[in-house]
Amino acid sequence: MLDQFQLAVYRFTLRPREEMILPVYKGAVLRGGFGYVFKRTVCFQPQTTSCRGCILRYDCPYPALFEPSPPPDAEVLRKNQNIPLAFVIEPPLDRRTRYGPEETLGFRLVLIGQAIARLAYFVVAFQQLGEAGIGPRRAKYTLERVEALQPWSGEAVSLYEDGALVRGAGELIVDYGMVAERTAALEADGIDAITVNFLTPTRLKHLGHYVTRPDFHILVRALLRRISSLSYFYCGERWEADYWGIIEAAKGVRLAQAWTGWVDWERYSRRQRQRMKLGGLVGQAIYEGELGPFLPLLALGELVHVGKACVFGHGKYEIAP
Incomplete structure (x- = not known):
């Protein structure tokens, strides 16, 4: 019963370089910003609005994470064009909308199964999103830290610090x-x-x-x-x-x-x-x-x-x- 089911939980910590203004519910800003930068980084046809019909759709990491569809040989949901995405962004639950350079903004990322091996894409994309800016004022930030978390004990292992990955994604797998x-x-x-x-x-x-x-x-x-x-x-x-x-x-x-x-x-x-x-x-x-x-x-x-x-x-x- 679900013997092969695996997931990993990560905590990303962002430090604003200037005043950052975000909506109360920050999930869409984080997910939307990540998706925009990620596609711009890896897509060979960034002018298209859909990956359907692209000859690289089963090889490119963007549709694998953002526009997944059942492979041709799928035994289930073959007629369903949309299947669940293999990641979840968990924004902070507080209602804060302003962050200054002396503060940090943290959120959690859950990766499921094959997506765990793609952690580096998330790290690079959130790095680049910090340079592009986020929120209505396009506030810039620095990706300060990425940690793997044990979701129940709170144990944390640092994976990214000082601008570099120091460990792989396979820490504290659940x-x-x-x-x-x-x-x-x-x-x-x-x-x-x-x-x-x-x-x-x-x-x-x-x-x-x-x-x-x-x-x-x-x-x-x-x-x-x-x-x-x-x-x-x-x-x-x-x-x-x-x-x-x-x-x-x-x-x-x-x-x-x-x-x-x-x-x-x-x-x-x-x-x-x-x-x-x-x-x-x-x-x-x-x-x-x-x-x-x-x-x-x-x-x-x-x-x-x-x-x-x-x-x-x-x-x-x-x-x-």
Whole structure:
């Protein structure tokens, strides 16, 4: 079960060289700036708006990270032109909008499976983005530090300092076995209630509509879709799970209480040349029932996020017994 699933968590620290003004929710600025610089760096046809039809699309790192599509021999989702991206940018959760040269801005980057080997592209792109500038005033910054993180203990290993990579990307890799081990104690105690705190806009879709009430089976469906796709396309493993059996069991878990609401959020997509509405639910939900079998799935979802637009940091949640 997900024996080959791997991910890595990194912390990037930026130091402004001048006053930096950013929106409250910084995920789109970081992701958009990275994508623009990254494409400008590696693309042989930067004037195009889509990688579809390019003869290099299966060899170039840009579509692999930003416009992935199922390979011709894919056994699943062959008709789906869009599959989940293999990275998540986690912006800081505070509401600060101004940073000065005496301060730092930190964010986390989650890379999944094959994307771990592409860490250097992220480092170089965020270096160059610092020279181009970020935010409405194009404030310049210096990429001060990149660290690999152990997501639960907080252990950190420095990978980039003083303008150079000092270690490779393969530090503090997290696999599914480690996730399951983390939740084994809770499962052994027969936990029958859990709290999920939805920290960033979470876009859970059910029967064609985005929901504001996060029933447990809807959350589980979204986790199954996301994690199974990430496993197949980036970790080389098709997750042979009893999906319908898992969903039926999830229907037996009750949403006991919910304090959730919808937060509107939109961004301008330079690539699609239009504004996109990407709101989602935030708040807290308490679930009651036979939760033990779902704990590893929920714990993995804490790291890879859930729902749509995860690349911007959407769908971040934390669980607590």
